[in-house]
Amino acid sequence: SIKGCRIDENHFDLEKYSTFYCKQDVRILREGFVKFRNDILKEFDLNVYDYVSICSIANKLFENRVYFPNGNLYDLSNKPREFISRCIQGGRCMLSDNIKQKSEKKLIADFDAVSLYPSAIARLYTLEGIPKVMKKEMLSTEYLMRHLFDDDQKEPIGEKFVSGFFVLIKITEI
Numbered sequence: 001s002i003k004g005c006r007i008d009e010n011h012f013d014l015e016k017y018s019t020f021y022c023k024q025d026v027r028i029l030r031e032g033f034v035k036f037r038n039d040i041l042k043e044f045d046l047n048v049y050d051y052v053s054i055c056s057i058a059n060k061l062f063e064n065r066v067y068f069p070n071g072n073l074y075d076l077s078n079k080p081r082e083f084i085s086r087c088i089q090g091g092r093c094m095l096s097d098n099i100k101q102k103s104e105k106k107l108i109a110d111f112d113a114v115s116l117y118p119s120a121i122a123r124l125y126t127l128e129g130i131p132k133v134m135k136k137e138m139l140s141t142e143y144l145m146r147h148l149f150d151d152d153q154k155e156p157i158g159e160k161f162v163s164g165f166f167v168l169i170k171i172t173e174i
Contacts, residue, residue: 072128080131087166127164134165 005016037048044061051057067073076084095101101108137143147162156163 070128073126074130076131083168084131084166086168129163131166134167139167 002017002020005012005020007013040046040048040057044064046057046060048057051060144162144165144167147159148165149156149160149163153160
């Protein structure tokens with residue numbers, strides 16, 4: 001029981017209770033944050049005070065443990081970064097079979113697939129090296145498909161020397 005909070009059997013002092021509750025809330029949040037900060041410092045040598053979000057901490061950890069040790073991944077800026085970033089799209093929200101689901105007789109399962117990035121990273125690869133601008137003769141579907149790496153190919157072999165590409169396409173007809 002909270003000292004001095006109970007007025008009688010059926011009443012309590014809301015201000016005293018709220019004050020106690022808020023102090024407890026702040027204390028518990030502080031203890032949790034201090035534990036979190038110390039764990040991140042110990043495990044990853046990162047000070048959470050240097051970051052604005054958990055995402056920025058994860059990104060720095062990824063840089064330190066994956067990108068930089070790789071030696072062949074680069075921070076892009078200016079036009080290359082702008083161009084390649086236009087190839088990135090966010091997540092999708094979809095219904096089964098892309099049609100409205102309605103049933104008054106049976107339950108509908110709501111499956112929310114979250115955090116698919118780790119599974120994508122494990123299955124796919126990241127294009128490495130310094131990006132190069134394609135020459136005019138390379139800008140055809142036939143050329144790119146003929147020279148594109150096979151699935152699971154790691155190194156350029158003979159005619160298969162294009163590991164991946166980012167291109168801007170213009171759809172002229174549907």
